[in-house]
Amino acid sequence: MGGAVTGVRKSPVVIIGAGPTGLTAAALLADHGVASVVLERWNDVYPQPRAVHLDDEVYTVLDRLGLAAEFAAMSRPARGMRLVTDSLEVIAELPRDSEIGVHGFPAASMFDQPELERLLRAAVARRSHLVSLRGGVEVESVTQGDDSVTVHATDRDTGEPVVVEGGYVLGCDGAGSRTRSAIGAQWRDLGFSQRWLVIDIETAVELGQWEGVQQVCDTRRAATYMRIGDSRYRWEFQLLDGESASDYRDLAALVPLLRPWLGDHDDSDLRLIRCAEYTFNARVADRWRERRIFLLGDAAHLTPPFIGQGMGAGIRDAANLSWKLAAVLAGGVPPASLDSYESERTPHVVGLIRLAVMIGATMTGGGRAGDTLRRTFAPLLAHVPAFVSRLTDSATPPLSQSYFVRRVGVGAALPRPLRGSIGADGLAGTLVPNSELPSAGAGVRGEPGHFTLISLDAPTDEQWFEIARRGASILQTEESSGLGEWLLSHRARAAVVRPDGVVMAAGTGVSKVYTQVPTVPRDPGDARLGAGSG
Ligand SMILES: O=C(O)CCc1cccc(O)c1
Numbered sequence: 001m002g003g004a005v006t007g008v009r010k011s012p013v014v015i016i017g018a019g020p021t022g023l024t025a026a027a028l029l030a031d032h033g034v035a036s037v038v039l040e041r042w043n044d045v046y047p048q049p050r051a052v053h054l055d056d057e058v059y060t061v062l063d064r065l066g067l068a069a070e071f072a073a074m075s076r077p078a079r080g081m082r083l084v085t086d087s088l089e090v091i092a093e094l095p096r097d098s099e100i101g102v103h104g105f106p107a108a109s110m111f112d113q114p115e116l117e118r119l120l121r122a123a124v125a126r127r128s129h130l131v132s133l134r135g136g137v138e139v140e141s142v143t144q145g146d147d148s149v150t151v152h153a154t155d156r157d158t159g160e161p162v163v164v165e166g167g168y169v170l171g172c173d174g175a176g177s178r179t180r181s182a183i184g185a186q187w188r189d190l191g192f193s194q195r196w197l198v199i200d201i202e203t204a205v206e207l208g209q210w211e212g213v214q215q216v217c218d219t220r221r222a223a224t225y226m227r228i229g230d231s232r233y234r235w236e237f238q239l240l241d242g243e244s245a246s247d248y249r250d251l252a253a254l255v256p257l258l259r260p261w262l263g264d265h266d267d268s269d270l271r272l273i274r275c276a277e278y279t280f281n282a283r284v285a286d287r288w289r290e291r292r293i294f295l296l297g298d299a300a301h302l303t304p305p306f307i308g309q310g311m312g313a314g315i316r317d318a319a320n321l322s323w324k325l326a327a328v329l330a331g332g333v334p335p336a337s338l339d340s341y342e343s344e345r346t347p348h349v350v351g352l353i354r355l356a357v358m359i360g361a362t363m364t365g366g367g368r369a370g371d372t373l374r375r376t377f378a379p380l381l382a383h384v385p386a387f388v389s390r391l392t393d394s395a396t397p398p399l400s401q402s403y404f405v406r407r408v409g410v411g412a413a414l415p416r417p418l419r420g421s422i423g424a425d426g427l428a429g430t431l432v433p434n435s436e437l438p439s440a441g442a443g444v445r446g447e448p449g450h451f452t453l454i455s456l457d458a459p460t461d462e463q464w465f466e467i468a469r470r471g472a473s474i475l476q477t478e479e480s481s482g483l484g485e486w487l488l489s490h491r492a493r494a495a496v497v498r499p500d501g502v503v504m505a506a507g508t509g510v511s512k513v514y515t516q517v518p519t520v521p522r523d524p525g526d527a528r529l530g531a532g533s534g
Pocket residue numbers: 052053078079080081096108213224226305306307308309391392
């Protein structure tokens with residue numbers, strides 16, 4: 001550690017980690033008028049590719065940040081997932097129905113993580129009046145007082161101490177999170193740990209493979225193949241006992257593994273971008289919050305990558321928490337409402353991790369007998385609707401009753417409804433489709449970014465005044481619009497939609513739901529350090 005502390009910087013929110021989760025949180029908070037300081041170990045975007053996939057729900061978050069067009073230009077829609085044999089014969093196919101889903105974007109998109117991070121950094125830079133990104137600092141400790149949290153860090157070049165005091169701290173600092181240690185959270189193991197080799201390759205060669213993810217089910221060595229971009233490919237191979245990445249230092253050593261996809265091409269057509277060993281784990285932190293400190297992304301959960309939902313989970317965390325934090329800082333809702341972050345996000349994250357573990361077990365489990373069983377039973381999986389919809393529709397499941405999900409007209413203890421079931425009330429906790437709004441102009445979509453009352457009927461003057469007083473918008477739409485049809489198909493005529501697109505309450509008319517809109521000033525303006533009590 002270097003010299004004396006020269007000054008303590010203060011900020012309503014301190015974000016530790018400038019990966020996709022931390023950058024998204026910073027940009028979304030800024031859009032709610034909340035300033036943050038982001039502390040990051042590296043000066044620039046971490047150059048190695050890691051995540052490669054996101055779904056249409058996560059895409060809508062990028063859209064809300066104004067990044068949809070740029071992301072479209074750097075990504076590649078994928079056609080779904082196939083379970084295949086070691087000779088790439090198809091055992092089962094889980095297709096993506098069409099390129100464009102209910103949220104207006106491809107249901108599965110492949111991309112290069114450093115490119116996405118550059119996009120997010122640019123989005124943060126456009127919000128530099130509210131976000132200060134400080135790279136090249138190593139966080140040493142995170143300590144919580146009554147009204148604030150102090151983060152002690154060190155400048156990695158000069159050794160100088162860097163101290164930032166925040167009203168809240170978001171630990172987006174990855175699997176080895178110091179923030180997680182600081183709040184004493186422990187991992188809960190969800191029963192999966194395997195060593196894999198992850199290989200990224202650039203080549204102009206057209207491999208002529210199906211444009212989706214291939215999961216090679218082979219108990220001798222399971223593998224994954226996917227195309228990431230025009231000239232970019234990712235392979236993953238299970239490592240055998242006694243093997244490590246050092247056995248696969250160069251293309252010559254890798255080509256025998258890649259051979260089933262390469263046909264006659266040799267390694268002179270390929271450029272190895274990286275080859276690294278990863279241990280794929282399935283874990284969730286036993287708590288995600290300690291008063292003013294929150295865990296997001298890999299700091300809170302780890303998944304094997306077999307359904308491509310790791311990075312998206314962190315972006316979903318940021319989307320869930322950022323507007324709630326802004327609302328608390330603005331004094332609109334009590335700090336206790338922030339408990340809904342963990343209670344809403346945990347079931348979704350755990351559900352997706354379990355699904356990834358199941359795919360991993362399908363690829364690797366059962367020994368040689370497993371290979372035979374798989375050939376027999378895996379094709380049937382593609383005909384089990386619950387399995388297919390769970391996998392091809394990694395959608396946020398209906399969130400159960402919480403501070404920000406209210407089932408009106410029924411008792412508070414309603415059991416979790418089946419998706420899309422039982423009329424208006426079944427909408428609460430689901431995501432609003434990100435439909436185009438013809439009346440608002442081409443390309444304008446329903447995802448609001450702030451509380452919105454969507455209605456088929458005009459509110460009365462009194463209702464209109466009250467909704468506006470509470471800081472929400474009103475969106476009146478026609479029965480024939482996408483949103484109109486969505487409401488009517490659930491026997492609803494009005495819904496209160498949260499800033500993250502989740503339906504807070506729905507009912508047969510404005511009068512049934514408008515009082516559920518919380519009072520959240522649109523622009524917290526002077527959201528002060530430590531507003532609200534922990
Ligand atoms: O959901 C899809 O269609 C793709 C799933 C996927 C994405 C990335 C890696 C992976 O192993 C599966």
